[in-house]
Amino acid sequence: MTQRDDSVGIIQQELTAFARRARATAARMHPELSLVSYTLLAHLEDQKGCRATDLAAHYLLDKSTVSRQISALEKLGFVERRVDPDDHRVQVLHPTELGAQVLASAGAQRRQAFTDRLADWDDADLERFASYLLRYNEAQQRLG
Amino acid sequence: MTQRDDSVGIIQQELTAFARRARATAARMHPELSLVSYTLLAHLEDQKGCRATDLAAHYLLDKSTVSRQISALEKLGFVERRVDPDDHRVQVLHPTELGAQVLASAGAQRRQAFTDRLADWDDADLERFASYLLRYNEAQQRLG
């Protein structure tokens, strides 16, 4: 067992531990907006509106899952649907004013939690950690 | 928005993206053993047996959740219960021979996937990434 293998083992173990906790932690932080809802809503804001199909493709979710998530967000008044005049099959989804507010609030809370956890890191370490995560996720997407 | 804030933002985003994918990815890799089951079974092996309560405490799960997970693992023949002779309330849980085999196989598959994703990293980066994850998770546990 080389030192390299040790590192891989630790990375596996720690990422797994993180994944196991993530949903529950997010739910505790802002019960109003689950991890998934938060992500979808954030994407809508980022993209200035998109279709349910785009969300499904981007997050590797089934379209039925997205459909239900969006219904829930709509029921909460966080999302509105605008039928595309050029293609009546399509609904372009947008955050509502309220949705944007809730998103901003949840985002601030999330960001604060991360900032706290990373408070005693120096800038160089933070930047390197960020670049490692980007690199890792890029590889994961590439390799499935 | 400082460069530091950017780094925090990226870390948040990438860890979130990872968490969103983790369960589904794990499920695709070895349908026999979900992420949670895998983790519980691995803990049993690590600890050379422990109680359901210990698992619940360690993974911040409700004891009912653990109870059901263990029932499922037992039904699959991966776990056996041994009543503690000193305290008949207690069941000490152990992986069975079969459970250990499945665990080893799933573990090898998981490890291989990580090894592939990290194939083109040099040793120093791997070691640093591993240490960052340890540090991050330690802080998360400390801060809740």
Place this chain on the structure above:
DNA sequence: TCCTGCTGGTTGCATAGTACAACCTTAGTT
């Protein structure tokens, strides 16, 4: 024009994972 096939979305069904509360059994204390 009409049939066929494709695309975007919804709905019915099934499953996993989870929590909470009520409960049972066994230990330990007073």
Place this chain on the structure above:
DNA sequence: AACTAAGGTTGTACTATGCAACCAGCAGGA
């Protein structure tokens, strides 16, 4: 003996998810 605490199980409910069946609108070709 009576009470309390600890380890587990079970009933109930809810969220997230996928698959399959379906509907509706669009686009192309015979």
